[in-house]
Amino acid sequence: MSSFEYNQESDSEDIDRVTLTDEMGRTLDCYVENAMEGNDGTYLLLMPVDIPVVILSWDSEEEDSEDNEEISNAVLLEDQEEIEEVFPDAKAVLAELDLTLKLTAFTLTVTGELPPIEDDGILTLELENDGPSLDSEELQFLKDFYHHEQKYSIYTPLSPLLFLAKYNLLGKVELVSPEDEEMQVILEELLFDDIDE
Structure with missing residues (x-):
C-alpha cells in the first residue's frame, strides 16, 4: 500500500500540497486541486507540481509491400526496469532543452520551461480500456533518443494528469482507483x- 503525507502549508496564501x-520510496x-468531504474521509483531486512526461518506444513494421512504407507503432514504456535502463539517456537529451528529468512516483516528471506547442509535434496515443472503445490522449513531443539502437521519444500529455486520493479518518492519504463506480x-x-471555481 502506498503511503502519503498531507502537508498543510502554514501560509494560507499557498496552495495545499500532498x-x-x-512502494519503491519515490515521491x-x-x-490539492479540490477536496470533498465523504462519509469515510476527505476525497482529494491531485495534480503533480512538476510536469508529467512519458517515454514511448517505437517498433517499425512493414505494412504495404507496394509502397514499401514503414509504419511505426509507439508503445508506452511502463516496465519499471526498462524505464530505469533508458533514464540516463532520456535525462541527458532533455537537459539539452533545459529540462530536468526526475524519477518520481507514479509518473516521470520534468522541471523547467516546456518549448512552445507545435501542431506537427502533437501525437494522439490510443489507450486501451475495459470498454468497447479506445481512449485517446494527445501528447506534445519533447525529444527523441536512442538506446542500444532502439528509438525512444519523450512526450508530455497536453491534458493535466490528475490523481484521486482519499484523506481518511485515520489521517492517512491513500490513492483511490477512479475505475470504481x-x-x-x-x-x-x-x-x-474545480471547473466552477
Whole structure:
C-alpha cells in the first residue's frame, strides 16, 4: 500500500500540497486541486507540481509491400526496469532543452520551461480500456533518443494528469482507483467543482 503525507502549508496564501510516496520510496509532490468531504474521509483531486512526461518506444513494421512504407507503432514504456535502463539517456537529451528529468512516483516528471506547442509535434496515443472503445490522449513531443539502437521519444500529455486520493479518518492519504463506480461519481463532482471555481 502506498503511503502519503498531507502537508498543510502554514501560509494560507499557498496552495495545499500532498506528497505521494510509492512502494519503491519515490515521491511525487502534488497540488490539492479540490477536496470533498465523504462519509469515510476527505476525497482529494491531485495534480503533480512538476510536469508529467512519458517515454514511448517505437517498433517499425512493414505494412504495404507496394509502397514499401514503414509504419511505426509507439508503445508506452511502463516496465519499471526498462524505464530505469533508458533514464540516463532520456535525462541527458532533455537537459539539452533545459529540462530536468526526475524519477518520481507514479509518473516521470520534468522541471523547467516546456518549448512552445507545435501542431506537427502533437501525437494522439490510443489507450486501451475495459470498454468497447479506445481512449485517446494527445501528447506534445519533447525529444527523441536512442538506446542500444532502439528509438525512444519523450512526450508530455497536453491534458493535466490528475490523481484521486482519499484523506481518511485515520489521517492517512491513500490513492483511490477512479475505475470504481462509486469513485466515478466522486471524481465527477471534484472535477465539476474545480471547473466552477
